[in-house]
Amino acid sequence: MQKDKKLLMVFYGDDFTGSTDALEFMARAGAKTMLFMEPPSVELLSQYQNLDAIGVAGLTRSMIPEEMRRTLKEDFEKIALLNPRHVHYKVCSTFDSSSEIGNIGVAIKEGFKQFKNRFVPILIAAPNLGRYMAFGNLFAQMGIGSDGEIFRIDQHPSMSRHPVTPATEGDLRDQLALQCDFSSGLINLLDLELSLEQLKDKLKQISKENKIVFFDGLYERQMKILGELLEESVEYDKSLFTIGSSGVGKALGDYWQQKGKLNECKNWKALKENKAVLVLSGSASPVTADQIEYALKMGFAEVLVEPEFLEKNLEDFIIKYSDKIIQFLKKDISVIFHTSKGSNDKRLGATKEITNRLGWDASRTRKELPAKFGKILGQTALRVLSEVMLERLIIAGGDTSSYTARELGINAVEMIAPLYKGAPLCKAFAMDSPINNMEINLKGGQVGGKAYFVELQKGKIENQIKNYE
Structure with missing residues (x-):
């Protein structure tokens, strides 16, 4: 990594498959990205040239709260030393979590302690993955990359019966309230139809009254708007700590492409047949x-x-x-x-x-x-x-x-x-x-x-x- 080049993002996945999901969205947006198993040091990153973003494949989705606290405190401290513009705590697009395991509230508390932002944005919507937020409620398609039926998350045939973190609430504000005591506001679908200046004013007001702000998202075209809101929320000389699905990378990537910071990558290795896998x-x-x-x-x-x-x-x-x-x-x-x-x-x-x-x-x-x-x-x-x-x-x-x-x-x-x-x-x-x-x-x-x-x-x-x- 060049010494004078600031990382646009460090994402921290709560499991490995989720981390490669986030890796994909950053790489496809044109960000040169590497995914590590542990937070790399500044010295290690100096061995890689021209990185725009990095990821860390964590284990916190399967951890109990106390173990999460210890792990995230240490890992967030290491990430802060890299001084990225954005820090994205990557969670599953089905919001897999509970008060006992993979507690997202614990991640929010540790994020506040380390990065000291006014509020924490939460963006779970990822329309291109079949994940939709409407008035705070999460809806998920049955199968990513398929033509499956769409269900509210607490009625989803798979996620409502997840063996570890079954979805019991449709409104993610209610789901998060079971994991932490921060008040939650919402930028809803109607808000996303406002002019950009009106939308920024609305976010400013909501974030004054709430430590957490959820964002709705239903259509692909809205992701760029959400990306701009996140970018505009970065405080001077602080990394913006955000919770979300790979929709965070999609939103910021779309916005950065519009601004000319990134150019979409379209040239990829051709897939070949294997005798056996x-x-x-x-x-x-x-x-x-x-x-x-x-x-x-x-x-x-x-x-x-x-x-x-x-x-x-x-x-x-x-x-x-x-x-x-x-x-x-x-x-x-x-x-x-x-x-x-x-x-x-x-x-x-x-x-x-x-x-x-x-x-x-x-x-x-x-x-x-x-x-x-x-x-x-x-x-x-x-x-x-x-x-x-x-x-x-x-x-x-x-x-x-x-x-x-x-x-x-x-x-x-x-x-x-x-x-x-x-x-x-x-x-x-x-x-x-x-x-x-x-x-x-x-x-x-x-x-x-x-x-x-x-x-x-x-x-x-x-x-x-x-x-x-």
Whole structure:
């Protein structure tokens, strides 16, 4: 990074798949961006030339509040040393969180302490991902990058039944009130029809009366307006701390392009067919379940993670699973190694019985399971990749993705091609690991149509042009 060049943004993802979602929007906007696993030092960044933005793939979505406080205090202090114009705490576009796990209120409090802004904007809307805010209520399409039906978030077939953070409120102001005691204001859809000067005055008034300001967003054309509001909210010599989905990067990116600070990137690596791919799935989403079923019908093989590994010798399971996977891959058969096939998978009930026997309460279960599943997925994959050379690896599932990536030894990733909205193809940097320089794709549970895994193996993304024109 050039010494005299100020970073436009540092985004901090609460999980890995969400972080690559944010990475995509910044890179597509034309910002030279790298995603790191830990906040980099000024000295480390000096090794990279002309960076406009960086990201940090955090773990806070699966943390309890006290652990979040300690982690964010330390990481925000490191980010502040980089002095970016914007700091974006990236959350899922379905606002996955609760008072017990992934508490967004904790992130807001730590953001206030470190960056000392007058108010914290919250922008969750991302119309191009099928995420809409109307009068404070969040609506989400069933499946990102699909033509699924749109539901209010507390009635969404998947998110209302999320195994860790089920959506119980439609109005995000009510959802956030369960996690912190800050008052929340709203720039609503009608406000977005005002002139820009009227809108700025309205935001100024609302932010005087409330420490939190949510922003509605329904149409793509509104993102540029929201980007300008965020840019105009930066206080002198302070980084603006914002909570939001990748819609934050989209909004600011659109505005920066309009102002000539960035030029949209359109030249990307062509996707090639692979003889076989390996999928590591820790997702219980019905969207991912449909993708697994379709892939199996199209010739993929599956290897199931048995919950019994939680109370037995982990190494025995890693050897057993990796041997099975290696046998398939050596025959050029793609493999899906998964912890669940949808929310009705019997293994979910078996897992609950085991955690009860282990004496884990609900809090410990929510904290431990993503790490345990991430470990067996990542360690098994490492053993496989030490025996079989692959070009492309796919990781599905937000809660486990950060742990899986760390088990794989990933230090950083860089986007090399857009595939589906919110799930780009990346290059992995992982020194002394077989995954170094591999193509890696990370997707949240809600991302993609039923042919997702098959299309990635064949190198044919049917909706790629439509999605990104």
